[in-house]
Amino acid sequence: MGHSYRAVQWNRFKLRYDMALIAGVVLFIAAFMGISAGVHPEATAETLLIRGLGLAAIVLLHVILAIGPLARLDRRWLPLLYNRRHLGVTMAILAFIHGGFSILQFHAFGDTNPIVSLFTAGSGGDSISGFPFQPIGAAALAIIVLMAATSHDYWLANLTAPVWKALHMLVYLAYALVVLHVALGSLQVQSHWAPAALLGVGVLGLGTLHTMAALQGRGPDLAVPEPSGEWVDVGSVSDVPEGRALAAMVAGERVAIYKNEGKLSAISGVCQHQNGPLAEGRIVDGLVVCPWHGFQYRPDCGKSPEPFHETVPTFRLEVRGGRVLVQTMPLPLGTTTEPVPATLEDSAP
Numbered sequence: 001m002g003h004s005y006r007a008v009q010w011n012r013f014k015l016r017y018d019m020a021l022i023a024g025v026v027l028f029i030a031a032f033m034g035i036s037a038g039v040h041p042e043a044t045a046e047t048l049l050i051r052g053l054g055l056a057a058i059v060l061l062h063v064i065l066a067i068g069p070l071a072r073l074d075r076r077w078l079p080l081l082y083n084r085r086h087l088g089v090t091m092a093i094l095a096f097i098h099g100g101f102s103i104l105q106f107h108a109f110g111d112t113n114p115i116v117s118l119f120t121a122g123s124g125g126d127s128i129s130g131f132p133f134q135p136i137g138a139a140a141l142a143i144i145v146l147m148a149a150t151s152h153d154y155w156l157a158n159l160t161a162p163v164w165k166a167l168h169m170l171v172y173l174a175y176a177l178v179v180l181h182v183a184l185g186s187l188q189v190q191s192h193w194a195p196a197a198l199l200g201v202g203v204l205g206l207g208t209l210h211t212m213a214a215l216q217g218r219g220p221d222l223a224v225p226e227p228s229g230e231w232v233d234v235g236s237v238s239d240v241p242e243g244r245a246l247a248a249m250v251a252g253e254r255v256a257i258y259k260n261e262g263k264l265s266a267i268s269g270v271c272q273h274q275n276g277p278l279a280e281g282r283i284v285d286g287l288v289v290c291p292w293h294g295f296q297y298r299p300d301c302g303k304s305p306e307p308f309h310e311t312v313p314t315f316r317l318e319v320r321g322g323r324v325l326v327q328t329m330p331l332p333l334g335t336t337t338e339p340v341p342a343t344l345e346d347s348a349p
């Protein structure tokens, strides 16, 4: 598939969002350092900064991993999905500074090369168990930095969406490594139960959200239900070019009417990735390809090909007197519809 690269435009909303994000992170770290300095007057500013940065990074990582399932469960979360990459890059920067300062603090003043020391010096920081938790943090950091470095749309277009997405699935491995890094390191020296409980709530919360979203998105193929809702005339059969779509508004929803090998199908016009305009895409190898970042959907059922699980709603479609009619109510997610021949003859009722 050859997709031309098209930058997602910067806008005032994104800029305001980024300013709020930076202010939130700075306030979070300052508040953490202030409170911790009161509780642990013996702790140095460097130690508190390292902890504050690590904590801000892990909190952001939880937010990032929660946005996907939340947006799938309730579309009102979608605006956050637009900006998830900025959260990811911010998290990577925080984790990078946290790791860098830790290496400086614990490994830079001996005879051994700091990076060699990181992997050979045992626990380094405070860990009662003596477990070398820092190399685990380093492995997580390597994945996180790789993802941040390839997060730009330039890489999405050039690596192709399936490769890019597979690469970015590594975030779950990075998450598991970060949880281990904290559980085998910092948590070992905490006398209070709250930090361990908070981490437990985070892991369980994310697990629950992902399970709920997976169950909703991967329901069984339902039988096509009885027609419901009004029928809307969206245009003439000849308005739909082969391999492309006719864009329509049906009851306030964007709908894309695609023609593939002479047959028509109606799917939602809103891409599950970042709300891209699916009606402006085209058919490649029998799949609808989103024009923004190349996510793919089958025109008859709206599902992404394996191993992906995005699904856009499908709509009932009929041809009457050379006109294309689409039903206002979308079908239950994942419903397969029989594509309708794009001829002047009426389709079967």
Ligand code: HEM
Pocket: 047, 050, 051, 052, 054, 055, 057, 058, 061, 095, 098, 099, 100, 102, 103, 106, 118, 124, 125, 126, 134, 137, 138, 139, 140, 141, 144, 178, 181, 182, 185, 186, 187
């Ligand atoms: C080269 C990579 C890394 C190194 C060398 C490193 C090192 C450390 C050290 C020494 C501590 C203990 C600090 C202390 O208790 O005084 C720590 C704690 C922590 N690290 Fe890392 N780390 C790395 C990567 C990461 C990454 C990628 C994340 C998250 C995205 C992370 C999140 C945390 C958190 C949440 C804590 C606990 C903070 C607290 O006790 O309040 N670390 N790390």
Ligand code: FES
Pocket: 271, 272, 273, 274, 275, 276, 277, 290, 291, 292, 293, 294, 295
């Ligand atoms: S919006 Fe990104 S692929 Fe559709």
